[in-house]
Amino acid sequence: METKQPNTSLYRTVWRWHFYAGIIFAPLLIILAVTGSIYLFKPQIEQFLYQDYQAVTPQGDRLPASQQIENVKELYPDAVVTKYHPGENASRSSEVSITSNKESLTIFMDPYTGKSIGELNDEDRIMDKIEEIHGELMAGTLGDRIVELAACWAVVLIVSGLYLWYPKKNQSLSGVLFPRLKKGKHIFRRDLHAVPAFWITAGMLFLIMTGLPWSGFWGNNFQLLATNSGSGYPPSIWTGSAPTSSIKTKDIADVPWAAENLDVPLSDIQGFIPLSIDDVVTIANREDMHPSYSINIPQETEGVYTLSAFPAKAQDEATIHIDQYSGAVLADYRYDHYGLIGKIVAWGITLHKGTQFGLINQIISLLICLGIMFVACSGFYLWWKRKPKKSLGAPKAPQIKNIKLFLFLLIGLGILFPLVGLSLIVVWLIDWLIIKKISAVKNFLNA
Amino acid sequence: MKKNICISFIFIFSILLSACSLEKDVTDLYKEETPLEAEIIIPASFSANTQETIKAVLTKGGKMVENADFVHFEIWKQDGSLKYSMEQAEEKGNGTYTLSKNFDSDGLYYIKVHASNDDSIIMPQKQFIVGKLSESELEFLQKGIQKKAESHEHHH
Numbered sequence: 001m002e003t004k005q006p007n008t009s010l011y012r013t014v015w016r017w018h019f020y021a022g023i024i025f026a027p028l029l030i031i032l033a034v035t036g037s038i039y040l041f042k043p044q045i046e047q048f049l050y051q052d053y054q055a056v057t058p059q060g061d062r063l064p065a066s067q068q069i070e071n072v073k074e075l076y077p078d079a080v081v082t083k084y085h086p087g088e089n090a091s092r093s094s095e096v097s098i099t100s101n102k103e104s105l106t107i108f109m110d111p112y113t114g115k116s117i118g119e120l121n122d123e124d125r126i127m128d129k130i131e132e133i134h135g136e137l138m139a140g141t142l143g144d145r146i147v148e149l150a151a152c153w154a155v156v157l158i159v160s161g162l163y164l165w166y167p168k169k170n171q172s173l174s175g176v177l178f179p180r181l182k183k184g185k186h187i188f189r190r191d192l193h194a195v196p197a198f199w200i201t202a203g204m205l206f207l208i209m210t211g212l213p214w215s216g217f218w219g220n221n222f223q224l225l226a227t228n229s230g231s232g233y234p235p236s237i238w239t240g241s242a243p244t245s246s247i248k249t250k251d252i253a254d255v256p257w258a259a260e261n262l263d264v265p266l267s268d269i270q271g272f273i274p275l276s277i278d279d280v281v282t283i284a285n286r287e288d289m290h291p292s293y294s295i296n297i298p299q300e301t302e303g304v305y306t307l308s309a310f311p312a313k314a315q316d317e318a319t320i321h322i323d324q325y326s327g328a329v330l331a332d333y334r335y336d337h338y339g340l341i342g343k344i345v346a347w348g349i350t351l352h353k354g355t356q357f358g359l360i361n362q363i364i365s366l367l368i369c370l371g372i373m374f375v376a377c378s379g380f381y382l383w384w385k386r387k388p389k390k391s392l393g394a395p396k397a398p399q400i401k402n403i404k405l406f407l408f409l410l411i412g413l414g415i416l417f418p419l420v421g422l423s424l425i426v427v428w429l430i431d432w433l434i435i436k437k438i439s440a441v442k443n444f445l446n447a
Numbered sequence: 448m449k450k451n452i453c454i455s456f457i458f459i460f461s462i463l464l465s466a467c468s469l470e471k472d473v474t475d476l477y478k479e480e481t482p483l484e485a486e487i488i489i490p491a492s493f494s495a496n497t498q499e500t501i502k503a504v505l506t507k508g509g510k511m512v513e514n515a516d517f518v519h520f521e522i523w524k525q526d527g528s529l530k531y532s533m534e535q536a537e538e539k540g541n542g543t544y545t546l547s548k549n550f551d552s553d554g555l556y557y558i559k560v561h562a563s564n565d566d567s568i569i570m571p572q573k574q575f576i577v578g579k580l581s582e583s584e585l586e587f588l589q590k591g592i593q594k595k596a597e598s599h600e601h602h603h
Binding site: 337 | 468469470473474476477478479480482483484485487489557567568569570571572573574575576588
């Protein structure tokens with residue numbers, strides 16, 4: 001090493017952890033940054049891709065929702081209608097979501113003519129694929145956990161990286177805030193990683209912390225704790241189920257099965273029947289739902305109609321549950337009814353998705369993503385150039401027991417992010433059972 | 448020391464994993480609604496040439512609703528041959544509101560009760576039968592179930 005580095009065991013330990021975590025998680029962080037950059041522009045991309053489905057020419061009155069759904073049922077006789085989304089303005093088509101032959105389709109309807117404009121299989125929505133890679137690497141729960149682990153370890157990378165970057169005594173701002181261009185290749189390579197990394201630290205940490213609440217393990221538990229404490233999202237928005245109708249099952253009208261005779265007593269045919277979706281649209285307008293709302297249609301006798309709107313801005317969010325027999329509003333949760341943590345998470349989500357402040361939000365987030373890609377690549381490049389031929393080139397491992405501060409920091413992170421803790425245990429076990437016992441591996445990893 | 452760390456980690460995980468389920472009365476911590484509820488009472492039998500009384504009993508938060516903002520009844524026949532448009536129901540006290548009508552023709556009927564009190568508006572509707580069902584009404588009822596039966600198959 002030509003650069004003068006402090007040779008304390010703490011510095012070397014931090015360096016070693018930063019090194020391994022970087023090598024393992026840099027590829028994942030690059031995937032997240034690339035897919036994230038694309039997903040940021042979902043509104044514009046979908047607007048472009050589906051403009052033919054979404055645009056309609058206003059003419060006369062709109063047909064009621066029930067009529068549009070009836071038309072969809074005629075076109076898809078064996079489909080189950082799950083959701084109805086009225087167009088948010090006069091020149092937008094309405095969307096009817098159905099499941100047919102185990103496929104989820106969206107049927108775009110012209111509300112003025114009642115004709116279908118086109119169908120879109122949810123499988124074919126390119127932005128949904130991008131989201132699936134971003135959220136779970138297209139690998140279900142396992143993928144979700146891996147993404148979460150990468151996000152948590154990115155926090156470890158940030159903390160350890162900041163420690164390594166932290167200016168030494170008498171160091172000028174070059175090499176800290178600006179890269180040193182004229183001090184040779186080695187220093188320039190180091191600065192190419194460390195200096196931009198510092199600049200994007202805050203943004204990266206922000207994206208990680210706002211992304212974590214939607215993760216499957218940490219996020220779910222975090223949301224549960226927040227909701228339970230009364231300061232999160234009200235139940236049913238993120239966790240928990242919707243309220244149920246107060247009408248008893250026995251008071252709901254049954255229908256006779258056999259064609260020739262009544263095989264259920266007359267009294268069972270008498271009873272409450274579900275509201276028409278047109279009544280639900282009326283209620284939505286009366287309750288002043290944001291125009292981007294959708295109606296979830298209950299599939300079970302005890303289910304409720306759920307109106308939900310999650311538009312660009314967090315403060316416009318709304319979720320209303322409606323008794324499917326009486327039309328009573330069973331719960332009405334707006335942004336104002338979220339607890340403090342719920343409000344923060346809601347803002348975090350819209351900022352993370354780049355919708356809260358529109359284009360400027362998208363551009364700033366894009367710059368952070370590009371920065372993450374650059375820093376991950378330059379870190380990799382830095383290692384590749386420094387790497388000795390026959391070993392991995394990791395900094396030498398000191399005895400971890402001697403570095404109490406670092407140990408406590410790791411344990412702290414392990415408790416805050418249990419997946420990090422779990423992976424730490426795995427690392428320790430591998431280290432203990434394999435690496436320390438096999439000298440070839442030990443030498444290669446410089447352990 | 449390593450063993451201790453492992454054990455304490457496993458201990459913390461088990462706490463974290465087990466602690467997390469939603470509490471039953473968590474809705475109490477957030478904005479709550481007290482929706483209006485209606486019981487609609489249809490006469491057990493109908494006889495020709497007499498007025499029959501339909502009752503709606505309104506409750507809100509378990510209490511009988513007196514002086515509701517409005518209670519309107521709307522009654523019609525499935526085949527479209529009869530339609531009593533919205534009419535105000537008469538308050539009989541103790542949360543009970545009634546309307547009397549003639550039901551001389553047999554068939555499948557519907558009633559919709561529009562009621563409101565203290566910001567809660569409801570519009571429950573009930574299906575009932577007077578006398579015997581015609582064939583077309585029976586067919587109508589069965590069509591409904593056929594659709595439902597098909598949809599359930601796919602739902603699972």
